[in-house]
Amino acid sequence: MVLKLNKNFAILYGIMLGDGCLTLTCKNKKTIFIAGSIKDDVPFFNNIIKPIINSFIGKDIPIRSRPKIGSINLNFVKNSLFDFIAGFGFPVGKKGNKLFIPKLFYDKNLVRYVIKGFFATDGSLVLTDNNGTLYPRVEANGIAKNLIQEISIFLNSKKINCKFYEAKRKNNYWKNLQQQYRLQINGKKNLKKFVREIGFVNPKQIERLQYYYGSGEN
Numbered sequence: 001m002v003l004k005l006n007k008n009f010a011i012l013y014g015i016m017l018g019d020g021c022l023t024l025t026c027k028n029k030k031t032i033f034i035a036g037s038i039k040d041d042v043p044f045f046n047n048i049i050k051p052i053i054n055s056f057i058g059k060d061i062p063i064r065s066r067p068k069i070g071s072i073n074l075n076f077v078k079n080s081l082f083d084f085i086a087g088f089g090f091p092v093g094k095k096g097n098k099l100f101i102p103k104l105f106y107d108k109n110l111v112r113y114v115i116k117g118f119f120a121t122d123g124s125l126v127l128t129d130n131n132g133t134l135y136p137r138v139e140a141n142g143i144a145k146n147l148i149q150e151i152s153i154f155l156n157s158k159k160i161n162c163k164f165y166e167a168k169r170k171n172n173y174w175k176n177l178q179q180q181y182r183l184q185i186n187g188k189k190n191l192k193k194f195v196r197e198i199g200f201v202n203p204k205q206i207e208r209l210q211y212y213y214g215s216g217e218n
Helices: 007-019 042-057 079-086 103-107 111-122 145-157 188-197 203-213
Strands: 020-024 030-037 064-066 071-077 123-130 133-142 162-171 176-186
Touching (some): 007 042, 007 111, 020 079, 042 071, 042 079, 111 133, 111 145, 133 188, 145 176
Antiparallel strands (some): 020 030, 123 133, 133 176
């Protein structure tokens, strides 16, 4: 099966930037791993991620559940897809601050699909009740400063007012503070621009968007 740089791959690449990784496991098996929440990401995995992966590797990958830690994941070995993703500069092993959107996605006008995939994993639509009126905020968080900043610059270039700033979050595993970075898009006008230019692909975010637009004056 021929792997192509298209919209589906751009979305998958964005998902990998958020909650995916490439790992060389025992005996150097080239493993692709994507994680999500068992609470509200099952439709996203079933209806979006699995069909995209199937289109590239020609077979269905089962979802693995880990109820004790509240997670689900796709964990599979496929050398051709692994090498294709890594070929764009995606790091093998720990991602840290090595993430970026490769130039070819800009050249092919596919950046918005990468960002769509990224927001499906590390992004959220927050609705705040302001005296009976819902105030929307789109945000995304991560430790990859360069990537968060790059996405913020792209969104601002599309006239979507996007703020980038530092935030800290406690890492419960290592008992210390890990530097976090956030981008934030405030207000209904900017939300409308974001939906038009980028859009949501995760069903839980689409459902929340529909709730917002169905809430009276919106």
